Amino acid sequence: MSQKKELLLAIMQKQPVIPVLLIERLDDAIPLARALVRGGVKVLEVTLRTPIALECIKAIADAVPEAITGAGTVLDAGQFEDAEEAGAQFIVSPGVTDPLLQQADVSKIPFLPGAMTPCEIMTGHEKGYDIFKFFPAEQAGGIEYLKALSAPFSGVTFCPTGGINIAKAIRWLTLSNVICVGGSWLAPKEFVQTGQWDVITTLAHESSRLR
Numbered sequence: 577m578s579q580k581k582e583l584l585l586a587i588m589q590k591q592p593v594i595p596v597l598l599i600e601r602l603d604d605a606i607p608l609a610r611a612l613v614r615g616g617v618k619v620l621e622v623t624l625r626t627p628i629a630l631e632c633i634k635a636i637a638d639a640v641p642e643a644i645t646g647a648g649t650v651l652d653a654g655q656f657e658d659a660e661e662a663g664a665q666f667i668v669s670p671g672v673t674d675p676l677l678q679q680a681d682v683s684k685i686p687f688l689p690g691a692m693t694p695c696e697i698m699t700g701h702e703k704g705y706d707i708f709k710f711f712p713a714e715q716a717g718g719i720e721y722l723k724a725l726s727a728p729f730s731g732v733t734f735c736p737t738g739g740i741n742i743a744k745a746i747r748w749l750t751l752s753n754v755i756c757v758g759g760s761w762l763a764p765k766e767f768v769q770t771g772q773w774d775v776i777t778t779l780a781h782e783s784s785r786l787r
């Protein structure tokens with residue numbers, strides 16, 4: 577089994593912050609993606625937490641080809657397959673399960689599973705994985721916790737997500753076992769709902785210069 581590590585690294589090393597997008601109206605998908613891309617943020621994670629998420633992924637993949645759109649909150653193999661079919665270029669899950677790993681094996685796109693405990697990291701590692709989402713980052717123990725994991729798991733790297741904002745991101749990004757961070761703060765609900773795309777471009781621009 578393998579993570580398609582080169583493909584995944586190429587995506588995760590593109591920018592310090594991956595925006596986690598919860599899109600409630602299909603009409604917002606394209607202007608939101610364009611606003612982020614204008615701010616230098618091309619890798620986008622659309623979470624499957626709204627019923628229109630797959631349509632949003634497809635719309636962005638078709639209309640904003642410079643964006644690299646992945647699907648987040650992928651909880652089972654069926655969602656993995658559906659997201660890939662919709663045009664997702666990578667898959668993110670808060671956890672790691674055998675059915676997800678089996679689906680990742682037959683898929684062409686890279687998979688970023690979540691791991692929070694030593695046992696979960698070891699389970700993923702046994703299957704050939706050494707890059708994980710660390711969720712919920714702030715609530716699960718924060719920077720000190722992840723720093724402590726770097727001793728036993730020296731070859732393992734993470735994308736911490738959950739409770740991170742721009743000020744916290746700066747500190748997370750100093751850790752040697754952090755490749756990038758994820759967060760929804762780049763696309764606050766109130767700005768998306770009111771179509772304040774320029775504000776989102778500014779937030780994206782700020783986050784793209786964090787490292």
Ligand code: 3PG
Nearest residue numbers: 596737738739740759760
């Ligand atoms: C995720 O799915 O990665 C998180 O819910 C994002 O967390 P945040 O909303 O606290 O940034």
